Amino acid sequence: xxxxxxxxxxxxxxxxxxxxxxxxxxxxxxxxxxxxxxxxxxxxxxxxxxxxxxxxxxxxxxxxxxxxxxxxxxxxxxxxxxxxxxxxxxxxxxxxxxxxxxxxxxxxxxxxxxxxxxxxxxxxxxxxxxxxxxxxxxxxxxxxxxxxxxxxxxxxxxxxxxxxxxxxxxxxxxxxxxxxxxxxxxxxxxxxxxxxxxxxxxxxxxxxxxxxxxxxxxxxxxxxxxxxxxxxxxxxxxxxxxxxxxxxxxxxxxxxxxxxxxxxxxxxxxxxxxxxxxxxxxxxxxxxxxxxxxxxxxxxxxxxxxxxxxxxxxxxxxxxxxxxxxxxxxxxxxxxxxxxxxxxxxxxxxxxxxxxxxxxxxxxxxxxxxxxxxxxxxxxxxxxxxxxxxxxxxxxxxxxxxxxxxxxxxxxxxxxxxxxxxxxxxxxxxxxxxxxxxxxxxxxxxxxxxxxxxxxxxxxxxxxxxxxxxxxxxxxxxxxxxxxx
Amino acid sequence: xxxxxxxxxxxxxxxxxxxxxxxxxxxxxxxxxxxxxxxxxxxxxxxxxxxxxxxxxxxxxxxxxxxxxxxxxxxxxxxxxxxxxxxxxxxxxxxxxxxxxxxxxxxxxxxxxxxxxxxxxxxxxxxxxxxxxxxxxxxxxxxxxxxxxxxxxxxxxxxxxxxxxxxxxxxxxxxxxxxxxxxxxxxxxxxxxxxxxxxxxxxxxxxxxxxxxxxxxxxxxxxxxxxxxxxxxxxxxxxxxxxxxxxxxxxxxxxxxxxxxxxxxxxxxxxxxxxxxxxxxxxxxxxxxxxxxxxxxxxxxxxxxxxxxxxxxxxxxxxxxxxxxxxxxxxxxxxxxxxxxxxxxxxxxxxxxxxxxxxxxxxxxxxxxxxxxxxxxxxxxxxxxxxxxxxxxxxxxxxxxxxxxxxxxxxxxxxxxxxxxxxxxxxxxxxxxxxxxxxxxxxxxxxxxxxxxxxxxxxxxxxxxxxxxxxxxxxxxxxxxxxxx
Numbered sequence: 001x002x003x004x005x006x007x008x009x010x011x012x013x014x015x016x017x018x019x020x021x022x023x024x025x026x027x028x029x030x031x032x033x034x035x036x037x038x039x040x041x042x043x044x045x046x047x048x049x050x051x052x053x054x055x056x057x058x059x060x061x062x063x064x065x066x067x068x069x070x071x072x073x074x075x076x077x078x079x080x081x082x083x084x085x086x087x088x089x090x091x092x093x094x095x096x097x098x099x100x101x102x103x104x105x106x107x108x109x110x111x112x113x114x115x116x117x118x119x120x121x122x123x124x125x126x127x128x129x130x131x132x133x134x135x136x137x138x139x140x141x142x143x144x145x146x147x148x149x150x151x152x153x154x155x156x157x158x159x160x161x162x163x164x165x166x167x168x169x170x171x172x173x174x175x176x177x178x179x180x181x182x183x184x185x186x187x188x189x190x191x192x193x194x195x196x197x198x199x200x201x202x203x204x205x206x207x208x209x210x211x212x213x214x215x216x217x218x219x220x221x222x223x224x225x226x227x228x229x230x231x232x233x234x235x236x237x238x239x240x241x242x243x244x245x246x247x248x249x250x251x252x253x254x255x256x257x258x259x260x261x262x263x264x265x266x267x268x269x270x271x272x273x274x275x276x277x278x279x280x281x282x283x284x285x286x287x288x289x290x291x292x293x294x295x296x297x298x299x300x301x302x303x304x305x306x307x308x309x310x311x312x313x314x315x316x317x318x319x320x321x322x323x324x325x326x327x328x329x330x331x332x333x334x335x336x337x338x339x340x341x342x343x344x345x346x347x348x349x350x351x352x353x354x355x356x357x358x359x360x361x362x363x364x365x366x367x368x369x370x371x372x373x374x375x376x377x378x379x380x381x382x383x384x385x386x387x388x389x390x391x392x393x394x395x396x397x398x399x400x401x402x403x404x405x406x407x408x409x410x411x412x413x414x415x416x417x418x419x420x421x422x423x424x425x426x427x428x429x430x431x432x433x434x435x436x437x438x439x440x441x442x443x444x445x446x447x448x449x450x451x452x453x454x455x456x457x458x459x460x461x462x463x464x465x466x467x468x469x470x471x472x473x474x475x476x477x478x479x480x481x482x483x484x485x
Numbered sequence: 486x487x488x489x490x491x492x493x494x495x496x497x498x499x500x501x502x503x504x505x506x507x508x509x510x511x512x513x514x515x516x517x518x519x520x521x522x523x524x525x526x527x528x529x530x531x532x533x534x535x536x537x538x539x540x541x542x543x544x545x546x547x548x549x550x551x552x553x554x555x556x557x558x559x560x561x562x563x564x565x566x567x568x569x570x571x572x573x574x575x576x577x578x579x580x581x582x583x584x585x586x587x588x589x590x591x592x593x594x595x596x597x598x599x600x601x602x603x604x605x606x607x608x609x610x611x612x613x614x615x616x617x618x619x620x621x622x623x624x625x626x627x628x629x630x631x632x633x634x635x636x637x638x639x640x641x642x643x644x645x646x647x648x649x650x651x652x653x654x655x656x657x658x659x660x661x662x663x664x665x666x667x668x669x670x671x672x673x674x675x676x677x678x679x680x681x682x683x684x685x686x687x688x689x690x691x692x693x694x695x696x697x698x699x700x701x702x703x704x705x706x707x708x709x710x711x712x713x714x715x716x717x718x719x720x721x722x723x724x725x726x727x728x729x730x731x732x733x734x735x736x737x738x739x740x741x742x743x744x745x746x747x748x749x750x751x752x753x754x755x756x757x758x759x760x761x762x763x764x765x766x767x768x769x770x771x772x773x774x775x776x777x778x779x780x781x782x783x784x785x786x787x788x789x790x791x792x793x794x795x796x797x798x799x800x801x802x803x804x805x806x807x808x809x810x811x812x813x814x815x816x817x818x819x820x821x822x823x824x825x826x827x828x829x830x831x832x833x834x835x836x837x838x839x840x841x842x843x844x845x846x847x848x849x850x851x852x853x854x855x856x857x858x859x860x861x862x863x864x865x866x867x868x869x870x871x872x873x874x875x876x877x878x879x880x881x882x883x884x885x886x887x888x889x890x891x892x893x894x895x896x897x898x899x900x901x902x903x904x905x906x907x908x909x910x911x912x913x914x915x916x917x918x919x920x921x922x923x924x925x926x927x928x929x930x931x932x933x934x935x936x937x938x939x940x941x942x943x944x945x946x947x948x949x950x951x952x953x954x955x956x957x958x959x960x961x962x963x964x965x966x967x968x969x970x
Contacts, residue, residue, distance in 0.1 A: 006780050007780070007782065007808075007809070007810040007813070008711060008742045008743070008744055008780075008782055009648075009649060009711070009744060009782060009809065009810055009813050010810050010812065010813060011810070011812040011813060011816070013651055014648050014649065014651060014813055014816060015647060015648055015649070015650055015651055016651065016652075018647060018648050018816050018819070018820050019816060021819065021820070021823065023819055023822050023823050025822075026605055026819075026822040026825075027819075034604065057602065059601050059602045060600075060601075061597065061598035061600040061601040062597055062598070062601035062602065067598060067600050069567070072564050072565045072567075073565055075564040075565065076561040076562070076564040076565035076568065077561070078564075079557050079560040079561040079563075079564055079830075080557045080558055080560065080561035081557075082554070082557075082580065083561065083579065086578065086579055089574060089578050089579060093571065093574050093578075094568065094571055094574060095567065111798075112546065112547055113546035113547070113552065113798065114798050114799070115545075115546040115552050115795060115796040115797065115798045115799060116544050116545075116546040116547040116797060116798045117542065117544045117547065117797045117798055118798065119519065120511055151636060151800070151824070151828070152824075152825065154823070154824050154825060155824060158824070162500060162503060162673070163494075163499050163500055163503050164494060164499065164500070165500055166498055166499060166500055166501065167501075181823060184823045185823070188647070188820075188823075226493060226494070257493045258493070259493055259494060295491050295492070295493070297492065297493055297494060310600060311600040312600065312601060312602045312825070313596075313598065313599050313600045313601045313602055313603065313826070313828065313829035313830070314599070314600060314828060314829070314830065315636070315800075315825075315826075315827075315828040323492075324492070324494065325492040325494055325495050325496070327495065327496040328492070328494050328495060328496060328499055331496070331499060331503050331504060334503070334506065334508055334511075334512075335503055335506070335673075337508050337510075337511040338506065338508050338639070338666060338669045338670070338673075339636070339637075339639050339640060339643070340511075340637065340639060340797070340800075341798070341800075342800075343636070343798065343799060343800045343828040343830075343831060344798035344799070345564075345798070345799065345828075345830055346828060
């Protein structure tokens, strides 16, 4: 299987845009960590650690997070509707409540079988439930015709960027640091990424002056900048944007006629302040200054993968379009049709997420207890990890605000940078590789997300249970600093 | 929401390749049929039919096909593992057998939680089970490292075409008629579709002379033809290729150094003769003439959506790569990483499909009974529908061989073609639209798949139960012919 000219397809003649795409979250470090895991599972004990901690990816249920009972009970009935012929057994012996059964029946009525394709844009009744959720959340109307179910938010981003980018001059403003889905998708499309730096000193907030500078520079270079991506709460930064920051972005989008792509998949992972949706603030600004903001086009994305749901493996998500042209929406519909539909069981999970048990309903108490338990657990782990970073020499990290990540700055000695160079790596990659080899903890170097020139970071989730792995990071860091001092 | 210049994104400035893509299976007729369905559900009775029959899409569980009990019982336990704390109840009161429980436990051990992301290319243990299945099926070794789980076969095709196509000169040989996923994906990639006609007179078989002609013509026009798509059993044709046809295609691929893309999602839907996999025949040819065929690169695709499984909504599938370059495989791995992983519950369904209950195991008898029932039901329906077509004036249709479709030729009167022209439609579109309006039966015009110039067809599934809808087609056809004679 080596790369010889005998292959019709080889590294020199395949799609250059695929080659150009980078995706560090599942890159070399992640692959190596999986090799270590397999090695340990094989019973070998000559590594300096006993387990691999996958802190490189926001994958809650791979680590410690338990699924929400109500959700999974409903899904079990959707997968095997024959269980509904035994309601008494479900209720009296298996811990199912009547609202679980009612919800499963209602969903089955809407979808028929979860083994059937749905409409390309998703089950109509589920889209209506999402619209109702958005109305409750934002206090403004939502239309189910503007909602598209997707296989996780990633697939929604793929759809939107596919339609928005006309050619290689089409530019999209992307925050730096960013979740690399955006740069990777733009590389695949051969469109132009217009990076704008987030302000680490302002807790990774947005600064419209900086955005404007990037925008003007790209425009001067002939780039047709058409949209701005905002990830709020932030990935990898964990930042939770203030109302002022969001208003300023919408104002800028209005002035420069930019489509706003609001990646809001961490909307319930907020520890400080509260989540403000772009939709809500756009509608408020429209109310405050009638007419002015009516032209702003907004797409906002959500997912079952994050929050207290954490159902990544089910690949469920949706996006809502605000003020999109009808003909453009028809093209979006056609585009999603080609892949037929989002996984139907994932669509049902979206329905459960946006319409969980209400106070007074039989499953509510347990649901709330589990939900709060996950929320508090994440907050505690974030705080503990942050505390550890505060102790570490040369490490700076703002206090945890939201999402599932911390993104500390690491100030490494010059000798470490030299050693990295000799290995053909950036210093943060070098650091993360040594960390993995010494402790089994897999994190992602800041260069995988982009970072301000001269600065170094890594991203770690705070999903892993226990404190041992945090201790092993502290110990490694001390040794690393001593070695390269 | 009209298309005004006030929108930043409008039909004139979005991605022209999205606009160029066509996907008739879910096009105008499908949308109209859904409108009729909603209208009828609203209780209105002024249409000339009482129900909509979606014969436009191979969606078995939307119509009549019941899921296989063993599969869904296992999935219910994967969704709610807490049920495994009540084995006695499952066994004694809910109809679960011990092999259901064993399988669920084994799968849970492999995947952890179905709510967690898996490895980008799929759960390793599931890939191993697929490799074992391929070894049993073909009698030749398979390597799980060459297998990639995907969200249905469509997503696999998307991945492969993305990597294979270098630029707009890259050409892919695609059968005509074809499932429009291929032309749509090539349009999105702005690569070149090189159509080759299937031979209706030979039961829609492949004819290498015709393929060669298309290939040479494209080459002369400067197209870099790199791969050939074969859909076997055929979609929309239903054809099941002979061993000779497959050998001739492999031979041609070897001569011209073409990658073979074998879409084998209907491999168990074969009524006449037997299914021959491209992998098996390639390996046999390699054995017969050592060295000669070692350079042939093959990708073959399979899915849980079709066959007797029919679990479209779960979006499960995989592809196997044979003799692909290692560096190219690394790029494929990276590409699938960007969308994280295929739905994990769909991956588990793939495992169940390739490793169903064996003779002597507790669930085997019911599984086999259900499986045979579905197979025989499909065959009977295909035969009944074919018989109806034989009675219809101007309709010609080869006997059913496989897949889920019939693709009859329709010879329409000249006056019908004129009326179609006045409506801005092709004659087959015109015919299918009138059929839908008169009967509620939704089929897809041949032009949606491509057809030989001057010929007209439509594709219908034979999934719908009963004979009433078939009768309504016969009646409509007679009236249509009388009207335009």
